[in-house]
Amino acid sequence: MWRLSLCFDYAVDVTKPLRRDAERNRQRILQAAQEVFAARGVDVMLDDIAHHAGLGVGTVYRRFPTREDLVEALFDSRLEVIVGWAAEAMEDPDPWAGLNRFAERAIAAMADDRGLRDIAFSRAYGRNRVAEVRERLAPVVEALVVRCQQAGVVRPDVGGADLGLIQFMLAALLEYTEPVEPGLWRRYLTLMLDGLRSGTTPLPGAMPDVEAMDRIAENWRPPRRPPADH
Amino acid sequence: MWRLSLCFDYAVDVTKPLRRDAERNRQRILQAAQEVFAARGVDVMLDDIAHHAGLGVGTVYRRFPTREDLVEALFDSRLEVIVGWAAEAMEDPDPWAGLNRFAERAIAAMADDRGLRDIAFSRAYGRNRVAEVRERLAPVVEALVVRCQQAGVVRPDVGGADLGLIQFMLAALLEYTEPVEPGLWRRYLTLMLDGLRSGTTPLPGAMPDVEAMDRIAENWRPPRRPPADH
DNA sequence: GAGAAGTGGAGGACTGCCCTCAACTAATCG
């Protein structure tokens, strides 16, 4: 991993730097993509990003030949933040409070950013840099849950993947509630966390594992949202 | 309601009956549509339905000029069954068991039928016959919840619309889990019902009402699923 | 100011879907 990173930096250094105006435009594109992705998800037309950046389509295609290039350039850091929150939650002296706070923050971030939602679960985008970060998330979440169970504040028959699925469900909900009833997701997060803590009915079926979450996310494709006609 | 039904029958009687083979084809189309809708949702190409019925596209378009005609012809009875289950649940001597059984049955039905899922929440399809049935569902669900609250087995700060939203979330989940982890939804239904019963953390935000559910569903459009390539 | 680097955005190519219509076939009736 280190090695890879070094190789990459080296390559960057060797490549002739962009002309000043070109570099400025590159930043503009990233900024525009960030905003448009947040508002309409990653499956917008690249034309829209170009337009939002005040540049021609050609420029976007020259700098980022595929949508994937944009995604990889933008979302690894966004996801990294979430991983950071999970690690932070592990530090909380109260395991239950930590878990709550993590779940809350993660969903809140997705509520504000359709692109993040798309990328957090997609296996179709972010196959390299982003995927690496994504893979680091699952173990921390698992640990978060286990710690709560050891403290006796989460039922023993759930696992990290269950929390993943819960986030997946809430992300799906956001798609429809957020535009008309912002914040409504908090009710259902609360409800599910309550179930996680004090539920007693034995959960049917087998506890899902990480591969199950993978198989499920495999089917997920970022939807194309229509442009907001204002 | 009776009146409407009578009018309709009358109209049918007056209209010249279809030729025998035409009537047979009509049935075939309905049967095929049922199957294809169940497998791939209501937003399949009408060509696919025609093909599945072993008929030409033209025949389908002659008999059911729009997709909506097919939807209206098929799904009011399907939804009616669900309303029936809700009514049945009201008869259960144990209010909590009734609520559970209803939720369980409703989701199970949607797990087996993508079309039903699409129609249950869509405001874009089934604007007449189906919508009428759909509207009759909400009050019964509300009653189901209230009865449980009166019996003290459901927390007082939830309402019928919350149960609606829960079903909505699970329906969204089904889209991705059912093909790879069939039945996984039961875990999360259980978890949420447990939260509904024994949750104690006050639910944030205002309790959603029927109009909120309407506004949310307004954004929902049946997705187009790719044909299963076997 | 010459040459290299970068830009713009109209438009060709493609895909996917809807639905018509002219040529056909089948049922029905006297």
Added chain:
DNA sequence: CGATTAGTTGAGGGCAGTCCTCCACTTCTC
């Protein structure tokens, strides 16, 4: 049975949406 009417077919025209190239043009750099 032939005439008449009803019904069927499916290739293909049309439309909408998207991608991404290409080359005349502008801007930077030395």
